[in-house]
Amino acid sequence: MRSERDAARAVEQYADMVWRICLLHLKNKHDAEDIFQDVFLKYILYSDTFENDEHEKAWLIRVTINACKDFFRSFSRKDTVSLDEVAETAAAESQEQSDILKAVLSLPKKYKDPIYLFYYEGYSAVEIAKILNKKKISFILYLQEVKTN
Amino acid sequence: MNNIKKAFDSVKADDVLKTSTVNFLRDEIEKRQPKPRFRMLYKACAVTVALILTIGGISLFSALTTPVSYISVDINPSFELSLNCFDRVIAVTAYNDDGEQIVQNLDINGDSYTEAIDEILADESFSDYLSEDSLLTVTVISDKEETILEGIKNCPKMQNQNSECLGTNKETKEVADRNGLSFGKYNAYSELLQYDPSVTVDDCKNMTMRQIRDRINECKGNRTDHPQQNQNNTGENSEEEAENPETDCPNKENQGHYGNNGNGYRGGK
Numbered sequence: 001m002r003s004e005r006d007a008a009r010a011v012e013q014y015a016d017m018v019w020r021i022c023l024l025h026l027k028n029k030h031d032a033e034d035i036f037q038d039v040f041l042k043y044i045l046y047s048d049t050f051e052n053d054e055h056e057k058a059w060l061i062r063v064t065i066n067a068c069k070d071f072f073r074s075f076s077r078k079d080t081v082s083l084d085e086v087a088e089t090a091a092a093e094s095q096e097q098s099d100i101l102k103a104v105l106s107l108p109k110k111y112k113d114p115i116y117l118f119y120y121e122g123y124s125a126v127e128i129a130k131i132l133n134k135k136k137i138s139f140i141l142y143l144q145e146v147k148t149n
Numbered sequence: 150m151n152n153i154k155k156a157f158d159s160v161k162a163d164d165v166l167k168t169s170t171v172n173f174l175r176d177e178i179e180k181r182q183p184k185p186r187f188r189m190l191y192k193a194c195a196v197t198v199a200l201i202l203t204i205g206g207i208s209l210f211s212a213l214t215t216p217v218s219y220i221s222v223d224i225n226p227s228f229e230l231s232l233n234c235f236d237r238v239i240a241v242t243a244y245n246d247d248g249e250q251i252v253q254n255l256d257i258n259g260d261s262y263t264e265a266i267d268e269i270l271a272d273e274s275f276s277d278y279l280s281e282d283s284l285l286t287v288t289v290i291s292d293k294e295e296t297i298l299e300g301i302k303n304c305p306k307m308q309n310q311n312s313e314c315l316g317t318n319k320e321t322k323e324v325a326d327r328n329g330l331s332f333g334k335y336n337a338y339s340e341l342l343q344y345d346p347s348v349t350v351d352d353c354k355n356m357t358m359r360q361i362r363d364r365i366n367e368c369k370g371n372r373t374d375h376p377q378q379n380q381n382n383t384g385e386n387s388e389e390e391a392e393n394p395e396t397d398c399p400n401k402e403n404q405g406h407y408g409n410n411g412n413g414y415r416g417g418k
Contacts, residue, residue, distance in 0.1 A: 001181055007174040011167050019162035036162065037170050044174055100156040119153040 002044040010043050014057065017121070018064050024105065024112045025068035035071055039064045058131050061121075065113055065132070214239060218291035219322060220262055220301070221333030222269060224278040225357040226251045229331050230265055236297070238265045244331040245354070251275050263300050270306035284359040285312040288333035290322055313362075330354060337361045344368030 002010075018039050022032035042063050050056040104115055113132060117123045129135060183191065216231035216239060226247035231240040238257050243249040251274050257265040266287070269275055279285065287307075289297050294316040301307060302314055317336045325335030328350045338353040341361055345368050353361060 001178065004175050004178050007178065008171050011171050011174070015162035015167050015170070016160070019166070020157055020160045023160060033166055036166065037173050040170055040174055041177055044178060096152065097156040097159055100152050101160070104153065104156070115153070116157065120157040 001047065007040065007044045010056075010060075011040055014060050017057070018060060020116065020120070021061065021064040021113070022068060024116055025065070025109070026071065031071065035064070035067050039067050042067070058127075061117070061131055062133075213237075216240065218262075218289070218293070218297060219332065220266075220297070221286075221288040221290075221331040221336075222266075223286045223288070223331055223333040223337075223358045224283050226275065226278055227331040227334050228252050229333075230257070230262065232262055232291070232297075236262050238262065244329065244334070247278070248331075262297060263304050266301055266304045267306040270304070270310070279310065281311065282359060283311060283357070284362050285310050286315065286333050286337065286358045286362075287312060288315045288317055288331075288336050290317055290319055290332065334358065334361070337365070341365050341368070 015036075018036055019032065022035050022039075026032045026035060039060065043060065046059075050059065104112065107115065114128050117128045117131065118125070123131065182188075212234050215233060217234050218232040218236065220230040220232065222228055222230070225245070227244040228248040228251060229242045229244070230238050231242070233239045238260050241252050241255060241257060243252040251269070251272065254272055254274050255269065257268050260268065270279070287298075287301055289301070291297050298314045298316060315333070315336060317332060321336055321339070322332040325332040328335060330338065330350060330353065334353060335350075337358060338348070338350060338361065341348050341353070341364055344365060348364075356364070
């Protein structure tokens with residue numbers, strides 16, 4: 001089990017990233033908070049060592065996405081919360097940003113993670129395919145589809 | 150692309166959530182740690198076990214390496230065996246050149262004293278000193294003197310030897326050590342000194358046990374060229390003999406016959 005110091009550092013370093021992925025999937029703030037804490041709980045209980053920061057970050061992304069998916073599988077929930085609530089949580093500086101955010105959030109689930117990881121976290125298609133455990137070709141198709149939409 | 154990034158930039162985990170998560174994680178870590186009192190108990194147990202093992206180890210090491218009994222083996226070769234509380238040989242100390250030669254050939258550390266005695270008597274170099282004329286003196290210092298003397302007398306190799314088995318006290322060893330003699334030889338010297346006050350430690354250093362014993366007998370007026378084997382003498386210095394010392398015992402002028410002949414003395418040879 002990791003130390004309290006490790007836990008505090010991980011929260012400080014990855015909180016925003018985990019929170020964004022949670023919101024991509026859950027949209028309900030309370031559920032997102034639960035998953036957010038659950039992800040970091042998994043982090044402190046994970047006893048293996050990470051090769052480097054990148055490895056640690058990719059692990060957290062994968063665990064967060066899986067936790068969100070598990071959440072839906074367990075409770076068969078539907079997205080009952082309006083996108084406005086999510087938009088409200090974001091301190092968007094302009095209407096344009098808020099609209100973009102809403103647009104991304106309104107995409108089908110299979111596009112959200114690749115879009116976020118590609119455009120925001122800066123991962124390559126190969127890296128994203130690896131993190132999401134998808135074939136590379138599938139992801140390239142996702143991007144093409146997104147661009148054409 | 151920049152717009153998507155800017156849009157996501159505005160989504161941040163708030164400080165309240167971060168703080169509550171850190172607190173939540175701290176609680177979870179604490180919950181999963183052993184309770185402090187148990188931790189103290191574990192520590193106390195670990196320290197106690199370590200202490201017991203350390204003390205036990207030191208005690209065992211001390212028991213194995215501390216001499217509690219001594220056996221002096223003298224003909225002309227003189228050496229002492231130191232025994233631990235398990236009656237095992239832990240050291241062999243030579244007190245003259247002949248003894249040194251014997252000791253170099255022996256590998257008796259760890260042996261029981263009976264095994265050691267048999268091994269010594271079976272040693273080719275040592276057996277050179279054993280003859281009808283020689284006298285093997287085995288002297289013991291121990292709290293269980295009688296048991297050890299009995300054990301030595303019953304050693305197979307001790308049978309049919311011209312030998313005497315004696316007991317003495319620790320003080321004899323202390324004085325003998327200061328004088329550079331084995332306590333077995335010093336014990337014999339002390340006995341001779343009672344009859345011949347002129348005899349010195351240096352004289353005895355150069356005498357075989359046979360020569361010392363003959364000298365004692367001579368002084369006692371009981372000349373015996375080759376005294377019979379005497380394995381029953383388990384007393385310390387024979388005090389009753391000392392009560393009637395011969396006053397006309399030869400002094401220095403008569404010591405020539407047991408002085409160093411230049412070749413070293415070999416008992417009985």
